[in-house]
Amino acid sequence: MIVTLLHIVWQTALRTWRKTLRRPVPLTFSFVQPLFWMLIFGFLFHRFTLGTAYADFSYLDFLLAGVCCMTVLFGASQAGIGIVRDLQTGFLQRMVRASAHPAAILSGKIGAEVTRLLLQAIVVGLLGIALGARPRFDIPSLAVAALALALFAIAYASLSCWVALKTKAQESVAVFVHIVNMPLLFTSTALVPARQMPPWLETVARWNPLTIAAEILRDALLFQRLPDPMRLLPLAILGVALFTLAAHGMARAADD
């Protein structure tokens, strides 16, 4: 049973990776946006006062973790587009009908997206270093940060897939991306520390999952600090909840 499930997950992931690699243009462009953010924001805010907590770091050092998380956010939010394409061709319905395990199909899809997004985040990190950022990390704290990013990616990719499964329209996924991404980004600490925000925004930012992921990554990249495991809990709960929601939608896809 477990072997069968893993086989489905692996083959579904393999399909997603193959399709990604056969469309190199969107993959290439996915690096351009974070590069611009680091160039423009890094230049614009290079004299920005980060506060005492980050006194030893440049704004680019601070920004790097935020842009890595932003890359994951924007990439994960588009996971549903492939689902819509599959729904429109009827291929998704066919896959779900063929299998007794629709959640395994979703796992493969989300797993492939998360792997890609983590690799993209690493490439963005390397681009940041090339632009002058100086992260100081160790392996354990970086591994925990990668786990936090993966949980965030699972949650957000699942949400995107659920929107796609419910609406079955690329336009709806695009609207979802525009409506949700920017508010989520600007109410987080991806770009500025919480201490520099107005009090109400600081409160909102504290509950923003992007903040949680960005702060864990920032702690790893700048302070080699392992997070309190309880900080991972909200991301894990969100990931499980949204994945369950999307898996339910996936199981119903065969009804179309």
Add this chain to the structure above:
Amino acid sequence: MPINSQPVIRLEGVVRTFGAVRALDGIDISLPAGELVALIGANGSGKSTLLKILLGILSADSGRVEVLGLDPRRNRAALSTLVGYAGQDVALDPEITGIETLQLFHALRGHPGVDRERKISAIVEDFGLENFGERLVGGYSGGQRQRLHLALELMHEPQLLILDEPTTSLDPSGRRGLWDRLAAWRDAGHTVLLTTHDLPDVTTYCDRVVLLRNGKLLANDHPQALIARNSRAGTVITLSRPVADHEAVRRALEMLPGSPEIAIEGFTVTVWRNSHPEINEPALDILASLGMAVNRFERIEPNLANAYFRLGGAPLEQTRRPGGGGRGRNRRS
């Protein structure tokens, strides 16, 4: 290999409504294993609703439904390994190759990974995918797509294969290839249920015809039995001028032996009888006596299309083929 003498499909008093429309109206069908069965009927006759109920996608409002002894609505996961379904749309991913598609579905069907290569090689050979299996599906021709489409549904050797209008996009050779493949599958002991409008091919290949009209079951029998009971021989006579007095012509031709049915339309008069006269066509003499010049005439043997229309199938225009003459023109004009 199948199985036992239990019906593959059993429907008892199945009713399904959509608002005020009764899409299925008390359907009773029992299909034995190992047959190639055609489900025919006009658009809106209830075929698609019936297929969706068999696949567990829709539930019946009332009545009993069993597929391979299971309630399809409650046992969809179990039936997914026993039933293959290929819809009217050839749903494939254009961005992966045929072999990659087979590998994916091999996993989705829950087959063990150990014999994957052997199994996929066998499918590639069986379905003639050797020459294009490594190419992206987006570059396939219609026939190549159809072959892969079918291979995906047969790779797990389902006890029951359900196909929705599989011949629609195929050229004549592709159509023949598909029918031969389905017949071979049936000969190996499996059951195939398909919807189609290809009545001549149904006559050649199918063991059973299930005919629906407006959600009601009109027939469930062997094609030759349906033809023998319901079809008639036709003579299509083309005149040099359109018929002016329909009633006079009709009255004269109805005097012929065998209780003929007469259809008149423009230049064409069609006489339907139980069998063709053994010698000359007496209808020609009658028309000549009425002062009508005959350009040519053509005989049509009893066939399924004619039986279909006599049983109350859809209007002729829906299945008339180019050059088909007046086949099935059994209605009085």
